[in-house]
Amino acid sequence: MNIAMLVFIACSVMAIVGALALILAREPVHSALALVLVMISLAILYLLLGAAFIAAIQILVYAGAIMVLFVFVIMLLNAGEEVRTNVSRLAKWVGLPLGIFFLLEMAYSLFREYGGRAALAGGTAAPVPASTRDLSMKLFTEFVLPFELTSILILIAVLGALVLAKRES
Amino acid sequence: MEFVTHHPVLVVSLIKIAIALFVVMTALAYLTWFERKVVARIQSRWGPYWVGPHGLLQPLADGIKFLFKEDIVPPAADKISYVLAPFLALALALTTLALIPIGPATISILGQPTQLVISHSNVALILLFAISSIGIYAVVLAGWSSNSKYPLMGGLRSSAQMISYEVSLTLSVVGVLLIAGSFDFYDIVGGQSGHWVHVIPKWHIFPQILGFICYLTAAIAETNRVPFDLPEAETELVAGFHTEYSSFKFAMFFMAEYANMITVSCLATLLFLGGWLSPFPETGAWRWQLYLPAAGLIIAGIGLIVGGLRGVQLSAKLVFPVLGIVCLGVGYLCTLPGVMPVIQGPFWFTAKVFFLLFFYVWARGTLPRFRYDQLMSFGWKFLLPLSLINLVVTSLVVVLRLR
Numbered sequence: 013m014n015i016a017m018l019v020f021i022a023c024s025v026m027a028i029v030g031a032l033a034l035i036l037a038r039e040p041v042h043s044a045l046a047l048v049l050v051m052i053s054l055a056i057l058y059l060l061l062g063a064a065f066i067a068a069i070q071i072l073v074y075a076g077a078i079m080v081l082f083v084f085v086i087m088l089l090n091a092g093e094e095v096r097t098n099v100s101r102l103a104k105w106v107g108l109p110l111g112i113f114f115l116l117e118m119a120y121s122l123f124r125e126y127g128g129r130a131a132l133a134g135g136t137a138a139p140v141p142a143s144t145r146d147l148s149m150k151l152f153t154e155f156v157l158p159f160e161l162t163s164i165l166i167l168i169a170v171l172g173a174l175v176l177a178k179r180e181s
Numbered sequence: 182m183e184f185v186t187h188h189p190v191l192v193v194s195l196i197k198i199a200i201a202l203f204v205v206m207t208a209l210a211y212l213t214w215f216e217r218k219v220v221a222r223i224q225s226r227w228g229p230y231w232v233g234p235h236g237l238l239q240p241l242a243d244g245i246k247f248l249f250k251e252d253i254v255p256p257a258a259d260k261i262s263y264v265l266a267p268f269l270a271l272a273l274a275l276t277t278l279a280l281i282p283i284g285p286a287t288i289s290i291l292g293q294p295t296q297l298v299i300s301h302s303n304v305a306l307i308l309l310f311a312i313s314s315i316g317i318y319a320v321v322l323a324g325w326s327s328n329s330k331y332p333l334m335g336g337l338r339s340s341a342q343m344i345s346y347e348v349s350l351t352l353s354v355v356g357v358l359l360i361a362g363s364f365d366f367y368d369i370v371g372g373q374s375g376h377w378v379h380v381i382p383k384w385h386i387f388p389q390i391l392g393f394i395c396y397l398t399a400a401i402a403e404t405n406r407v408p409f410d411l412p413e414a415e416t417e418l419v420a421g422f423h424t425e426y427s428s429f430k431f432a433m434f435f436m437a438e439y440a441n442m443i444t445v446s447c448l449a450t451l452l453f454l455g456g457w458l459s460p461f462p463e464t465g466a467w468r469w470q471l472y473l474p475a476a477g478l479i480i481a482g483i484g485l486i487v488g489g490l491r492g493v494q495l496s497a498k499l500v501f502p503v504l505g506i507v508c509l510g511v512g513y514l515c516t517l518p519g520v521m522p523v524i525q526g527p528f529w530f531t532a533k534v535f536f537l538l539f540f541y542v543w544a545r546g547t548l549p550r551f552r553y554d555q556l557m558s559f560g561w562k563f564l565l566p567l568s569l570i571n572l573v574v575t576s577l578v579v580v581l582r583l584r
Contacts, residue, residue: 015191041262041325048318055311065364068307076314077344080321084340087325087333144304144364 020060027053038093040086044079051075065144193293194300198279201299205278209439210240216542223546234489234497247432255327255425262326267426267433270319274440277312280305281447282366284457284526297526304364309448310351313403317343319437320405320422327425335421338411338553345560346402346409352568353395356575357385357452370456379462384455388578391571393453395564397540400445402560404438406541408548411556446537447530454533457526474528475515482508 030049037043051074058067151159214229214236221228229236254263282298289295302308317340324336361369375383386393402409413421423434450456461467482505489501515524551559 039259041259041322045262045318045322048315052315064302064304065307068304068311071311072307072314076311076317077347080314080317080340080344083318083321083325084337084344087321087337087340 016060019056023053023056023060026050027057038096040094041083044083044086047082048075048079051079065147189291189293193290193295196290197295197299201278202275205275205440205443206436208443209436210244212439212442212538213243213435214240215538216545219539219542220546223543234492234494234500237500244432247429250428252428252430253425255329257328258425259326259328262322263425264430266319266323266326267430267437269322270316270437271433271440273312273316273319274437274444277309277444278440278447280309280312280366281444281451282370282456283530284523285367285370286523286526288523298366301367302365305366306354306358306364306369306452309444313441313444314347316437316441319434323426323434324422327422329425331418331424332422335413335418335424338418339405339422342405342409342411342556342560343403345557346399346564349395349560349564349568350399350403352565352572353392353399354452356389356392356571359572359575359579360385360388366451366456370451370458373455374458376462382455382458382460384453384458386453389453389571389575391567392575393449395568395571396449396453398564399560399568400449401541401544402556404441404445406438406442407545408550409556410550411553442538442541443534446534446541449537450530450533454537456533457530459525459529471521471525472516474524475512475521477528478508478512478515482506482512 027050030046030053033046034043034050037046051070055067055070055075058064058070217239218228218236229239232238232242254260279299280302282296282301284297287294287296320339320343321336324332324334324339327333357369358364361372363369363372373382373384377383377387381387401407405411405413411421413423418424423431426434459470461470485505485508486502489497489499489505492498492501514520
């Protein structure tokens with residue numbers, strides 16, 4: 013039981029609790045905060061794997077920018093508590109078993125693939141992380157077309173939002 | 182002892198954290214005193230004067246007062262978020278300081294060689310931005326959870342302001358990163374050593390003067406300081422996001438604000454002002470600069486003794502000479518061959534950070550507050566294009582020099 017294992021367990025529990033709270037919380041701001049908690053725990057897991065850059069970007073972009081906008085909008089609209097409805101019985105009786113089945117299936121396939129050689133539990137060293145330089149070289153040579161296409165996609169989304177906002181007035 | 186020998190890194194880190202926490206907390210307390218004194222001077226007043234000699238015990242008195250005030254939680258508040266917000270603010274503000282190195286030397290604690298930084302990472306700068314970006318939640322949560330209109334306005338303003346200025350802040354730093362080619366503070370500062378024409382230090386502030394101005398402006402906005410203190414504008418919002426906070430929770434917001442000021446100044450020092458590097462060349466003729474820390478302390482000590490004895494207040498007559506003798510003692514320590522090379526880095530680093538903090542207070546004493554629409558148009562229509570121009574020009578120059 014080393015420190016890395018302890019941190020791993022703590023962060024995993026935090027991520028799962030956060031994810032559950034995200035769904036179960038009735039106050040929109042609490043849900044948003046729970047999502048931030050999930051992102052931060054995931055970032056710490058990345059740190060544990062030696063991927064400090066990815067961890068930092070995860071927090072900086074998702075928790076630090078996108079979620080702040082979410083919270084901003086929730087606060088601006090002054091959204092109240094969620095209203096629970098009992099309209100869909102199908103979701104209750106079929107959705108839950110299906111969800112559990114899906115979870116078990118994922119756990120099984122992951123265990124079959126990696127069960128024998130879990131890096132942390134086995135005490136073996138984590139793989140050497142790719143440096144930021146390697147990452148950017150890959151991003152701007154091999155994957156430059158998808159990268160640029162993604163940015164154009166985001167630009168289109170921004171323009172679309174602008175057009176929709178203009179139409180209102 | 183068993184534990185110490187088995188986990189040397191953990192124990193050494195804990196010792197370093199304890200020392201850093203003590204130093205930073207004291208610095209925070211006396212930063213408030215310093216600010217009040219300087220602003221008072223600007224406005225032709227005396228500032229704090231009666232608690233201790235020249236108000237030197239004022240921070241302590243404030244702290245005790247905050248501790249013993251009644252801690253009120255508004256009944257309509259969202260309890261969890263309301264309590265979480267001040268803790269989050271202070272914890273995150275202090276965590277960022279763990280990534281800031283204050284000197285190049287390697288010292289030895291309990292026989293373990295260690296650097297003058299709590300946590301050395303090769304992506305330290307990005308990590309620092311990541312941690313400080315979480316800090317927005319503290320202000321937003323405080324504003325929202327109070328369930329009151331002025332705090333909500335403060336929280337909304339704060340989130341809008343921080344999102345707007347964080348873009349410029351990050352972009353203004355990219356220029357330095359392009360020149361340095363690393364996220365590691367040791368590499369960034371190491372790249373600034375040397376001199377142009379033997380006199381001008383190769384600090385990033387000279388090629389990146391535009392970036393520096395953008396950074397400083399955005400940093401003041403990010404820390405919610407005058408002239409960008411819209412989230413807590415007293416004349417419009419009572420006290421903004423922390424209107425409903427009392428007692429020590431209020432003090433925690435204050436401490437977080439000052440801790441953020443220190444972090445931002447440290448970052449500016451590391452990125453633009455050569456970090457712990459001395460402004461003078463390190464040739465034989467300039468060897469006397471090694472005695473500067475000692476000389477500064479000894480002059481301060483003599484000044485304190487003479488000034489204290491000639492002072493009017495009785496407490497000053499008693500306390501200042503003692504402080505002066507302490508300064509003389511520490512000054513003598515700085516001339517010892519074992520201490521002298523180690524103390525150089527922290528000395529210059531602290532001097533530069535102190536200058537930037539003074540600049541902060543100076544700005545507060547002289548500039549009026551922006552109007553909200555002015556703030557937004559300044560951020561998006563002036564600061565952002567300026568930092569983008571800086572980024573484009575810097576990348577062009579870097580690429581052309583690589584050819």
